[in-house]
Amino acid sequence: MSIRVRPGLWVLAFFGGLAALSGILDFNGLYGQDAHEYLRWSRALFERLQGRSAAPAGPGEAELAGGYPLAGAIFQYFGLGAARALQGLSWLSAAGALWFFERNLRVLSPGARGSSRWVFGMLTLGLAPCFLRAGLTLMSDAFGLMLAMIALFFGLRSIELQRPRDVVGFAVFAALAITSRYALGLLLALPALALALERWRERQRLWLMAALAAGVLAFLPLWWLWAVVPGSPLGHSLLADWSVLNFFKRTFTQASGSVSYLLPNLAYLLFPLMHPWFCLTLPALLLLAKRTDVHLYSKRILALSLAVYLLFLGGLAHQNARYLLPAYAVLLLLLFPAWDRFFAYGLYFFKRLTCFLIGLTLACQLFFSVRILRPVLARHAFEQEVASLLRADLKPGDRLYAFDLDIALQSYLPQLEYHNLWVQRYDSFPPGSYFLFNAPKLRQQWTGQPPMLNWEHAVTQYNLEEIRQLPEGWVLYRVVKHK
Numbered sequence: 001m002s003i004r005v006r007p008g009l010w011v012l013a014f015f016g017g018l019a020a021l022s023g024i025l026d027f028n029g030l031y032g033q034d035a036h037e038y039l040r041w042s043r044a045l046f047e048r049l050q051g052r053s054a055a056p057a058g059p060g061e062a063e064l065a066g067g068y069p070l071a072g073a074i075f076q077y078f079g080l081g082a083a084r085a086l087q088g089l090s091w092l093s094a095a096g097a098l099w100f101f102e103r104n105l106r107v108l109s110p111g112a113r114g115s116s117r118w119v120f121g122m123l124t125l126g127l128a129p130c131f132l133r134a135g136l137t138l139m140s141d142a143f144g145l146m147l148a149m150i151a152l153f154f155g156l157r158s159i160e161l162q163r164p165r166d167v168v169g170f171a172v173f174a175a176l177a178i179t180s181r182y183a184l185g186l187l188l189a190l191p192a193l194a195l196a197l198e199r200w201r202e203r204q205r206l207w208l209m210a211a212l213a214a215g216v217l218a219f220l221p222l223w224w225l226w227a228v229v230p231g232s233p234l235g236h237s238l239l240a241d242w243s244v245l246n247f248f249k250r251t252f253t254q255a256s257g258s259v260s261y262l263l264p265n266l267a268y269l270l271f272p273l274m275h276p277w278f279c280l281t282l283p284a285l286l287l288l289a290k291r292t293d294v295h296l297y298s299k300r301i302l303a304l305s306l307a308v309y310l311l312f313l314g315g316l317a318h319q320n321a322r323y324l325l326p327a328y329a330v331l332l333l334l335l336f337p338a339w340d341r342f343f344a345y346g347l348y349f350f351k352r353l354t355c356f357l358i359g360l361t362l363a364c365q366l367f368f369s370v371r372i373l374r375p376v377l378a379r380h381a382f383e384q385e386v387a388s389l390l391r392a393d394l395k396p397g398d399r400l401y402a403f404d405l406d407i408a409l410q411s412y413l414p415q416l417e418y419h420n421l422w423v424q425r426y427d428s429f430p431p432g433s434y435f436l437f438n439a440p441k442l443r444q445q446w447t448g449q450p451p452m453l454n455w456e457h458a459v460t461q462y463n464l465e466e467i468r469q470l471p472e473g474w475v476l477y478r479v480v481k482h483k
Contacts, residue, residue: 007102010118014126015095018135022087025373029087029138031380033407034064038138040410042069043082045225049073066225067147067180068140083411086138093142094135098126100149101329105336107156108298112336116343123279123358124332124339127365129372130277130325137376141322144181147173148188148326155191156298159198164207167195171211175218187309187326194301241317252317258445265314272328276368277321281361288338299334306330386470387412393467393476394434401429401458402436403451405474409436421454428482429458434467435477 022029030036041064068089075085098121105117125131134141154169174192178185199208241254251260261268274283294303309327316323346354387409394400396415403421410418419426421437429435437455446452458464464477 007099007114007118010122011095011099014098014122015091018091018094018132019088022091022136025377027136027377027380028083029090029136030083030408030411031137031376031383033404035138036407036411037064038069038072038140039083039086040407041066042072042076042086045070045073046076046082065140065144065178065180065182066222067176068143070221070225071143071180083138087136090135090137090139090142093146094131097131097142097146097149097329098122100146100153101125101332103153104149104156104333107153107160108296108333109336109340112340113344116340117336119343119358120332120336120339123361123365124282125329127362127369128278128328129365129369130321130328132369133372133376134322134325136373139322140180141325144177144184145326145329147177147180148184149329151177151188152191152302155188155195158195159298159301160296164199164202164204167199167207167211168214170195171215172218175215179219179222181326183309183312183323184326186312187305187330190301190305190308194297239316242312242315243317244315246317247314249317254317258447259318261319265316265319268319269310269314269324271321272324272331275321276364277372278324278328279361280364280368281357282335284357285335285338285342288341289335290337293337294334302330302334306334382471383408384412386474389468389470390436390476399430399433400436401426401433401454403442403446404438405436421451423450425450426454426457429462429479431462431479431481433479435464435479436470436474437477438472438474441473 021027030039045066069086072082072086072089075089076082078085080088102117102121105112105121109117131142131145134145151170151173154166154173157163158166158170170191174184174188177188195211196208199205199211241252246252247265250262250264252258272278274280294300306327309330313323313327342354346357383405386405390409390413394413394416397417399417399419400406400409401419401421402409406418406420409416435455435458439452439455442451442455458479462482463480465480467476467478469475
């Protein structure tokens with residue numbers, strides 16, 4: 001199998017493929033609360049950057065890191081709408097993450113052939129279902145991963161090739177990565193410590209000072225965001241429930257309601273190695289792995305960083321495969337020598353079998369990518385359908401009490417006055433206002449929480465008139481009068 005490697009064309013084709021797929025699927029990247037909150041925040045930041053007054057901070061701004069919506073706001077200066085700017089940023093970030101993933105492989109395994117690195121990168125990362133979803137949606141996952149891969153590239157190159165000036169690049173991109181996803185700080189902490197000790201031991205303290213100054217400057221945008229947003233990363237709702245006991249649990253009750261998962265957190269941490277959202281055939285590489293595959297100092301640092309990051313995720317009272325994407329990318333860096341062994345010797349001695357196994361992996365990646373994108377596209381279509389139906393019943397300025405769907409509706413029906421049922425308990429609901437709710441769906445997760453308590457208060461104290469039945473059990477009500 002002779003594969004001609006032209007890295008620029010590979011990355012450009014991947015970027016174009018994401019853009020084309022979004023067009024074919026008629027998908028604007030919006031689905032779920034986080035994507036719509038990033039969009040709303042990016043629009044608000046664009047207004048602030050232009051010196052105009054913007055809407056007050058939303059409830060999600062204290063929970064989500066601001067690097068991604070801020071970058072999207074900057075992209076709007078190129079004449080793009082907010083949604084297109086953020087989606088284009090996700091396409092670009094996924095392509096950039098793939099590019100720097102291969103650059104990291106080049107640093108860690110300089111003797112490997114380019115074809116081996118690129119087939120591995122495209123097959124295991126580029127076509128990983130979770131990674132494809134990140135590149136198509138208005139989420140910070142691809143953006144944060146790209147920045148982390150760039151930071152690791154500078155850090156690993158500084159250690160392995162003794163390039164002291166690269167510590168400055170690491171500091172800048174590590175800071176930017178943390179401003180995009182706070183948890184990446186745990187993944188990058190040990191490489192930062194190793195670099196600092198290395199430069200200190202070599203008496204290259206001027207480079208350390210330069211790196212510190214550059215990192216502080218890269219954090220300035222986040223400080224600016226903190227100045228206008230209530231709360232801080234340390235007050236994140238997920239951190240409030242962090243516990244070692246969560247490793248053995250699969251049912252959690254917290255501010256985001258009650259939820260049960262199929263497996264406990266300990267099993268969830270194994271998903272990057274053996275879950276179809278990443279690469280179902282990946283465990284086969286363990287058969288070819290050797291202890292010497294992690295003999296490099298840099299690889300031992302990566303392995304420890306991976307452990308620290310997973311330990312943090314395991315203590316959260318939450319499971320989300322999106323959070324595991326950075327861990328998966330680091331795991332791939334560590335498993336590449338086993339793949340290179342398979343690719344080189346397999347094509348030489350067992351060409352047909354090797355091609356079959358590569359084809360099988362490709363088929364699995366494509367099949368599970370369809371499976372993971374299906375609910376995303378269904379939610380996207382559902383949100384648009386509900387917005388279209390409500391447009392006929394509600395007029396600008398109408399007050400709407402809602403939960404879950406209200407964040408999405410703000411993107412499609414911005415002229416309404418929204419009141420979120422999770423943010424607070426309401427004492428009264430003015431006649432003529434509207435309720436959008438799905439009691440059967442929300443009752444199990446939100447019993448005893450503000451959404452259900454507000455709903456129960458409304459149905460017991462007010463006459464509610466059913467206006468319209470909506471898809472998936474949602475109903476629009478109008479508050480008639482107090483009972």
